[in-house]
Amino acid sequence: MEQSKVHELAVTAARARLLAMDMVHDAASGHIGGSLSSMDIITTLYGHVMRVDPANPRDPDRDRFVLSKGHCTPALYPNLALKGFFPVEDLKLFRSIKGEMSGHAEMRHIKGVDMSTGSLGQGISAAVGMALAGKADQKDYRVYALLGDGEIEEGQVWEAAMSAAKYHLDNLCAIVDVNGLQIDGATADVMPSEPLDKKFEAFNWNVIHVDGHDFEALDQAFQAAAACKGKPTVLLAKTIKGKGVSFMEGDYGWHGKAPNDEQYEKAHAELAATLAELEGK
Numbered sequence: 001m002e003q004s005k006v007h008e009l010a011v012t013a014a015r016a017r018l019l020a021m022d023m024v025h026d027a028a029s030g031h032i033g034g035s036l037s038s039m040d041i042i043t044t045l046y047g048h049v050m051r052v053d054p055a056n057p058r059d060p061d062r063d064r065f066v067l068s069k070g071h072c073t074p075a076l077y078p079n080l081a082l083k084g085f086f087p088v089e090d091l092k093l094f095r096s097i098k099g100e101m102s103g104h105a106e107m108r109h110i111k112g113v114d115m116s117t118g119s120l121g122q123g124i125s126a127a128v129g130m131a132l133a134g135k136a137d138q139k140d141y142r143v144y145a146l147l148g149d150g151e152i153e154e155g156q157v158w159e160a161a162m163s164a165a166k167y168h169l170d171n172l173c174a175i176v177d178v179n180g181l182q183i184d185g186a187t188a189d190v191m192p193s194e195p196l197d198k199k200f201e202a203f204n205w206n207v208i209h210v211d212g213h214d215f216e217a218l219d220q221a222f223q224a225a226a227a228c229k230g231k232p233t234v235l236l237a238k239t240i241k242g243k244g245v246s247f248m249e250g251d252y253g254w255h256g257k258a259p260n261d262e263q264y265e266k267a268h269a270e271l272a273a274t275l276a277e278l279e280g281k
Contacts, residue, residue, distance in 0.1 A: 001219045005048060007278070009215045012082055013043040014275040017244050019081070019091055020074035021271060025264040027095035030103060033254035034148055035074035037179040037212070037239040044218045045144055046079045054084035057111045063141050064130050066115045068123025069148035069177065070104040071256070077101065077110070085112035121154030123147070124174060128160045131172035131232075142226065145174045150182030153191045158203070164232040165204035172232040173225040174205075177212065179241040181252040200234045212237030245270055 017039055024030035042065075046052065050063040067076050074094070081088045093099025100109035104118030114130075117123040127145035134141050151157065164172055176196065184190050193199075197207045206228045210221040218237070225233035241255075242248030245267045259267055 001048070001216050006215045009040075009043055009047050011275070011278045012047050012079070013040050014244075014271065014278055016043060016075070016078035016082060018268065018271045018275060019078035019088065021245075021259070021264065021267050023074050023077070023091050023094040024258045025261075026092065027103075028258045029095050030074050030258055031071040031256045032074060032258070033181070033241045033248060033252070033256075034069060034177065034179065035072045036243045036245065036248065037241045038069070038072055038146060038177045039075045039079075039243065040213045040215065041146060041175055041177065041218060041237055041239075042075050042079050044215055044222070046083050048215075048219060049222045050144065051141070052083070052112070054112065057085060061139060061141055064114045064127070064143045066123045066127040066130070066143070066145040067105045067113075067117050068127070068145050068174075069120065069151050070117030070123060072146075072148075073101075073103060073105055076105060076113070080110070080112040083112070086110070120148070120151040121156035121160075124157055125160040125163075127172060127174070128164050128167075128169065131164070131169040132167055134171050135167065135169065141171070143169075143172045145172070147174060147176050148182070149176055149178045149180065149187050149193065149196070150190070152176060152193055152196070153187075161200065161203045161205065161232075168230050169232045170229050173222065173235065174232065175235040175237055177239055178236055179239045181241045181250070181255065183252070183255045185252050196236055200236075204231055206231050206233040208233060208235050210235050210237050212239035213243060244274060 024032045094101045107113040107116045115126045131143040208221045248254040
C-alpha cells in the first residue's frame with residue numbers, strides 16, 4: 001500500500017472517530033469503546049479493500065460486510081457516511097426518535113448496511129449464509145464479518161465456524177476485534193477464550209494475526225485472506241478499546257457509556273488534535 005493511501009485512511013479514521021464521539025455524546029447513549037477499537041479495521045475495509053458503490057448499495061456483485069458486534073455502529077455509520085452512502089448530517093439522528101438510525105446495525109433504513117445485527121453471535125451466521133450463497137451463485141464477491149472478542153463466547157459463533165469450514169468458504173473473512181475487554185471486565189476474567197488461534201485452527205480456519213491499528217498490516221492481512229483457497233480466514237486483530245482517547249483507552253467502563261459534557265470536550269479535543277496533525281494544520 002502506498003504511503004499516500006495509508007495517510008488517506010488515517011485521516012478518514014480520525015474523522016470517523018470524531019463523528020462517533022459526537023454521535024454518542026449527542027444521543028447520550030451508545031457503545032464508544034469497541035467502536036473506537038474497531039474503527040481502523042472498518043475504515044480499511046470501506047476505504048481500500050471492499051468493492052462497494054454508494055450509488056448502487058444493493059449491487060448483487062458487491063462485497064458484503066456484516067457487523068456481527070452489531071452495537072458498534074458508531075464505527076460503521078461514520079464510515080458509510082464518509083464513503084458517500086448518506087449525508088454526514090444524518091448521523092445527528094443516531095439513536096433519535098426523530099430518525100431511523102438505531103444503535104444497532106439496521107439494513108431496512110440505512111444505506112450500505114448489509115445485515116441488521118445486534119444479538120451477538122448471529123451476524124457471523126448470516127455472513128456464512130451470504131458466503132454460501134455466493135458460492136452457489138458462482139459470484140466472486142467476498143464477505144467480511146467483524147466480531148468482538150467478548151462476542152465469541154456465544155456458542156452460535158462456533159456453530160457458524162464449523163459450517164464455514166465444512167463448505168470451504170474461502171470467500172469469507174472474519175475479523176475478531178481482540179481488545180481484551182467486554183462489558184463486565186477483561187475477557188480473560190469473564191470467560192477466557194484464548195488461545196483463539198489454536199481454536200480457529202482446530203475448526204479448520206486459516207488464521208492471521210494482525211495489528212488492528214496498522215493500516216499497512218491490515219491491507220496485507222486482507223490480501224493474504226483473499227489468496228487463501230479452500231478454507232475461511234479469520235484475522236485476529238489486536239486492538240485497544242477506546243483507541244484515540246487517553247482516558248478511555250483500556251478501560252472497560254467505556255464499553256457502553258456516553259461521555260458527559262466535560263468528558264466529551266476533553267475527548268473531542270484529543271481527537272481533533274490528532275486529525276489536525278494528520279491534515280498538517
